[in-house]
Amino acid sequence: MKYIDEYREEGIARSLAARIARRATRPWCLMEICGGQTHTIMRYGLDDLLPAGLRLVHGPGCPVCVTPLETVDRAIEIASRPDVTFVSYGDMLRVPGSKLDLFRVKAAGGDVRVVYSPMDALALARARRGRKVVFFGIGFETTAPANAMAVFQARREGLDNFSMLVSHVLVPPAIRMLLSSPRNLVQGFIAPGHVCTVVGWEEYEALARDFRVPIVVAGFEPADLLESVLMLVAQLEEVRTEVENQYARSVRREGNVAAKDMIGRVFEVCDRKWRGIGTIPGSGLRLRQEFAAHDAEKLFGVGGISAEEPPECISAEVLQGLKRPTDCPVFGLACTPEHPMGAPMVSSEGACAAYYQYRRHSIPREKEA
Amino acid sequence: MCLAVPGKIIDTEEMDGIRLGRVQFGGITRQACLDFVPEAQIGDYVMVHVGFAISRVDEDEAHRTLELLRSLDLLAGELGPPPETP
Amino acid sequence: MADDPRPFDSWTCPAPLSGGGQVLLGHGSGGKLSADLVRDLFLPAFHNPALARMDDQAILAINGLRLAFTTDSFVVKPLFFPGGDIGSLAVHGTVNDLAMGGAQPLFLSAAFIIEEGLPMETLERIVASLRRAAADAGVQVVTGDTKVVEKGSGDGIFINTSGIGVVPDGVALSADQARPGDRILLSGAIGDHGIAILAQREGLEFESTVASDSAALHTLVAGMLGASKEIRCLRDPTRGGVSSALNEIAGQSGVGVELDERAIPVREEVRGACELLGLDPLYVANEGKLLAIVAPEAAESVLSAMRRHPLGAQAAIVGSVSAAHPRTVTMRTVVGPTRIVDMLAGDQLPRIC
Numbered sequence: 001m002k003y004i005d006e007y008r009e010e011g012i013a014r015s016l017a018a019r020i021a022r023r024a025t026r027p028w029c030l031m032e033i034c035g036g037q038t039h040t041i042m043r044y045g046l047d048d049l050l051p052a053g054l055r056l057v058h059g060p061g062c063p064v065c066v067t068p069l070e071t072v073d074r075a076i077e078i079a080s081r082p083d084v085t086f087v088s089y090g091d092m093l094r095v096p097g098s099k100l101d102l103f104r105v106k107a108a109g110g111d112v113r114v115v116y117s118p119m120d121a122l123a124l125a126r127a128r129r130g131r132k133v134v135f136f137g138i139g140f141e142t143t144a145p146a147n148a149m150a151v152f153q154a155r156r157e158g159l160d161n162f163s164m165l166v167s168h169v170l171v172p173p174a175i176r177m178l179l180s181s182p183r184n185l186v187q188g189f190i191a192p193g194h195v196c197t198v199v200g201w202e203e204y205e206a207l208a209r210d211f212r213v214p215i216v217v218a219g220f221e222p223a224d225l226l227e228s229v230l231m232l233v234a235q236l237e238e239v240r241t242e243v244e245n246q247y248a249r250s251v252r253r254e255g256n257v258a259a260k261d262m263i264g265r266v267f268e269v270c271d272r273k274w275r276g277i278g279t280i281p282g283s284g285l286r287l288r289q290e291f292a293a294h295d296a297e298k299l300f301g302v303g304g305i306s307a308e309e310p311p312e313c314i315s316a317e318v319l320q321g322l323k324r325p326t327d328c329p330v331f332g333l334a335c336t337p338e339h340p341m342g343a344p345m346v347s348s349e350g351a352c353a354a355y356y357q358y359r360r361h362s363i364p365r366e367k368e369a
Numbered sequence: 370m371c372l373a374v375p376g377k378i379i380d381t382e383e384m385d386g387i388r389l390g391r392v393q394f395g396g397i398t399r400q401a402c403l404d405f406v407p408e409a410q411i412g413d414y415v416m417v418h419v420g421f422a423i424s425r426v427d428e429d430e431a432h433r434t435l436e437l438l439r440s441l442d443l444l445a446g447e448l449g450p451p452p453e454t455p
Numbered sequence: 456m457a458d459d460p461r462p463f464d465s466w467t468c469p470a471p472l473s474g475g476g477q478v479l480l481g482h483g484s485g486g487k488l489s490a491d492l493v494r495d496l497f498l499p500a501f502h503n504p505a506l507a508r509m510d511d512q513a514i515l516a517i518n519g520l521r522l523a524f525t526t527d528s529f530v531v532k533p534l535f536f537p538g539g540d541i542g543s544l545a546v547h548g549t550v551n552d553l554a555m556g557g558a559q560p561l562f563l564s565a566a567f568i569i570e571e572g573l574p575m576e577t578l579e580r581i582v583a584s585l586r587r588a589a590a591d592a593g594v595q596v597v598t599g600d601t602k603v604v605e606k607g608s609g610d611g612i613f614i615n616t617s618g619i620g621v622v623p624d625g626v627a628l629s630a631d632q633a634r635p636g637d638r639i640l641l642s643g644a645i646g647d648h649g650i651a652i653l654a655q656r657e658g659l660e661f662e663s664t665v666a667s668d669s670a671a672l673h674t675l676v677a678g679m680l681g682a683s684k685e686i687r688c689l690r691d692p693t694r695g696g697v698s699s700a701l702n703e704i705a706g707q708s709g710v711g712v713e714l715d716e717r718a719i720p721v722r723e724e725v726r727g728a729c730e731l732l733g734l735d736p737l738y739v740a741n742e743g744k745l746l747a748i749v750a751p752e753a754a755e756s757v758l759s760a761m762r763r764h765p766l767g768a769q770a771a772i773v774g775s776v777s778a779a780h781p782r783t784v785t786m787r788t789v790v791g792p793t794r795i796v797d798m799l800a801g802d803q804l805p806r807i808c
Contacts, residue, residue, distance in 0.1 A: 008790055197423050249427050397661050
C-alpha cells in the first residue's frame with residue numbers, strides 16, 4: 001500500500017537505528033504521547049532497535065484508556081435503557097466501568113453497536129427515528145472534527161433522536177502537566193502526527209519554549225518513529241529545543257483550518273478528568289450550549305454519576321514514565337487485558353496492554369537489567 | 370490515538386450537503402467525508418480517520434522524506450554495522 | 456474403550472468461571488475466553504482421554520478401526536456472503552475438522568435450528584448449497600434434525616453438523632506432536648473469510664472483492680500425507696486466526712513457535728481492510744486454510760505437494776518450532792525485531808487509535 005509499505009522497509013529501519021546509536025552519546029528519555037505510536041513501537045519491536053541508554057516512555061495518548069471511569073459508567077447507564085441504541089467505536093466496548101463494561105450491557109440485552117465512523121451512527125439515527133441513538137464521542141483532537149460534524153449534521157437534518165456522550169480530550173494540556181511535574185523525566189517529545197494534522201503545531205512551540213524541551217511531530221510508521229527519535233536525539237545532543245516536523249506529508253504548521261473551524265463551532269474547551277491521572281484544567285471539549293439538544297449527558301441526566309478509581313493501579317506513574325508497567329505488583333497477574341484494573345491495560349494502545357501483548361518475553365531480561 | 374490511513378480518492382459526490390468520496394485502501398473501498406480537504410481531487414491520496422479525510426498527502430514531501438531515508442540506508446551500508454548493537 | 460481410573464491428583468471440579476457470571480460474545484471468539492471456558496468448564500465436566508487431546512476432532516479406536524469424530528455449529532451473519540453461505544460453510548468446517556486429524560471424511564449429520572419466519576426460499580437455497588458442498592467433498596449427510604424457535608430467539612438459521620471419518624494407518628496427527636526444529640507451513644493467504652464477513656457488517660461496511668476462502672481441505676491433506684508421513688500436526692486457523700491455532704499448538708506441545716512476518720501471505724484487500732480498521736490479519740478467521748507442523752527434512756516435499764493442489768498454490772513456510780520460550784508464539788516483524796503473538800481475549804475490535 002502506497003505511503004505505508006515504503007515506511008516499513010527493514011533496511012531503512014536498520015540504518016536509522018544505526019544512526020541513532022552513533023548520534024546518542026549519553027542516555028536520553030523520550031516520550032511518545034500517542035497510543036497509536038506506542039502500538040507501532042510495540043507491534044514492530046522498534047525499541048529493540050534502539051541503543052540501551054535510550055528510553056521510550058509511553059504516554060497517556062489513548063483516548064479509550066483515559067476516558068474516566070465515571071464517563072464509562074454514564075455510558076453504561078444510558079446503553080442499558082430499553083429505548084436506546086448505543087453506538088461506539090469498537091475498542092470502547094471492552095473498557096470496564098465500575099461494575100460492567102458495554103459488552104456485558106450487550107450480553108444483558110442492551111442494544112449496543114460498533115461503528116467505524118460517527119457518520120454510521122448518524123445513519124442509524126436516520127433509519128431508526130423511533131429510537132434514541134446515542135454515540136459515544138470520545139477521542140483526541142484528531143477525532144474531534146468527525147464527531148463535531150456528526151452533531152452539526154444531526155442538527156442540520158433535524159435528527160432529534162441523535163445525541164452524543166462527549167468525552168473529548170486535548171493533548172497539549174496533558175503535556176504541560178507532565179512537564180510541570182517536579183518528577184518529570186522526559187527530555188524530548190514525539191508529538192502526535194494526526195492530532196497535529198488537525199490542529200497544527202503552534203501550541204507545541206509554546207511548550208518547547210516554556211519548558212525548553214525538543215518536540216518532533218511524527219508519523220505512525222516504523223521509519224517515521226525512528227526518524228523522529230533520530231531528530232530528537234540530534235536536538236538533545238546539540239542542545240536545541242525546537243519543534244520540528246517529521247510528518248510533513250500530512251502535517252502543516254497551521255493544521256487543517258476547515259477541521260479546526262468545525263471543532264470550534266460545535267465544541268468548547270472545558271476541564272476534563274483523565275482516567276489514571278486526574279483532572280487536567282482546559283484539557284477537554286464539550287458540546288456548546290446551542291447543541292444541548294444533542295448532548296446525551298444532559299438528555300439522560302447522567303451528569304451526577306461519579307466513580308472512584310481502584311487504588312491499586314499505578315497508572316498515573318506509568319503514564320508519566322515514572323514507572324514501567326512491569327514495576328506494577330499486579331501487572332500480568334491480577335491485571336490483564338481480560339481483567340484490566342487500570343487505564344493503560346484497557347486498550348491495546350495502552351502502555352500496559354501493549355507491554356503485555358507484545359513484550360512479555362523480554363520482561364525477565366529487563367527485570368535482571 | 371488516532372489511526373489514520375492513506376487512501377486514494379477514486380470519485381466524489383455531494384450528499385445531504387456533505388462532500389463525500391470513495392477512497393481506496395489497498396484493494397478495498399470505503400466512503401469518506403471530504404469536507405475538511407476541499408483541495409483534494411480525484412487521484413489524490415488523503416489520510417482518513419474514522420471516515421473523515423483529515424489531510425491531503427503531500428506527494429512532494431513524501432518523496433523528499435523517502436529519498437532522504439533511502440540515502441541514509443545506502444550510507445549506513447557503506448559505514449558498516451553500528452558500533453554497539455542492542 | 457475402558458475407563459481407566461484417574462489418579463487422584465488429576466481430579467478436577469467444574470468450578471464456576473470468574474468474572475461477571477455471564478456468557479459474553481468473546482466466549483465464542485476462539486480466543487482466550489473460549490479457551491478458558493473449555494479448560495474451566497467443559498474439560499473438567501466431560502474429562503476423558505479422547506477429549507483431553509484437545510484437537511479439532513476426537514480419534515476413537517473401535518475394533519481396530521480408527522474413527523475421527525467431530526462436531527461444529529455455524530452461526531454466521533450474513534447467511535450468504537461472497538464466497539459461500541452458511542450451508543457450504545457447515546460442510547467445509549466439519550470436513551476440515553476431520554481432515555486436520557488426517558481422516559478421510561465419510562458421513563455428516565446436519566441439524567437445523569430455524570427461526571420462525573425464515574423465508575422458505577432462503578432455507579431451500581441453504582439446503583441446496585449444503586447438498587452441493589457435501590457432494591463436492593464426497594461426503595453424505597446421513598442423519599439430521601430440525602427445530603424451529605420463536606421469532607427473535609434465533610438469527611435466521613443456525614446449523615450444526617457432526618462428521619465421521621476414517622484415519623488411515625500410520626497417520627497420527629495431534630497438536631502435542633510439534634518438536635523443536637519442525638517447520639510451519641501455511642497453505643495460503645490469511646484473513647479472507649473474516650474480512651469478507653466484516654465487509655458486510657452493518658456500520659463497518661466497505662466495498663471489496665474479497666471472497667471467503669471457505670473450502671474443504673481433505674484432498675489437500677491427502678496429497679500432503681502422500682508426500683510425507685513426517686507431518687506432526689495440522690490445524691485450520693478458523694476463529695481466532697493463525698494466532699489462536701499456533702498458540703494452541705505451542706501450548707499443547709510445550710514448544711515455542713517463531714514466525715517470519717514477511718513470509719505470511721496476505722491479500723492486498725485484506726491488508727487494506729486491516730489497516731483501515733486497525734486489525735491484525737493474524738487474528739482474522741479463515742475457513743479454507745491450514746497450518747502444518749512438519750519435520751524439517753520433510754518440509755520441502757510437503758510444501759511442493761501443497762503447491763500442486765489448487766487450495767495450496769500459495770503455500771509457504773512461515774516459521775519454525777523452537778525450544779526457546781515454550782508455549783509462546785513470537786514473530787520476526789517486517790522491520791526486523793521480534794515480538795510476541797498473543798492469543799486475544801475475545802474478538803478483535805476495530806480501533807480508532
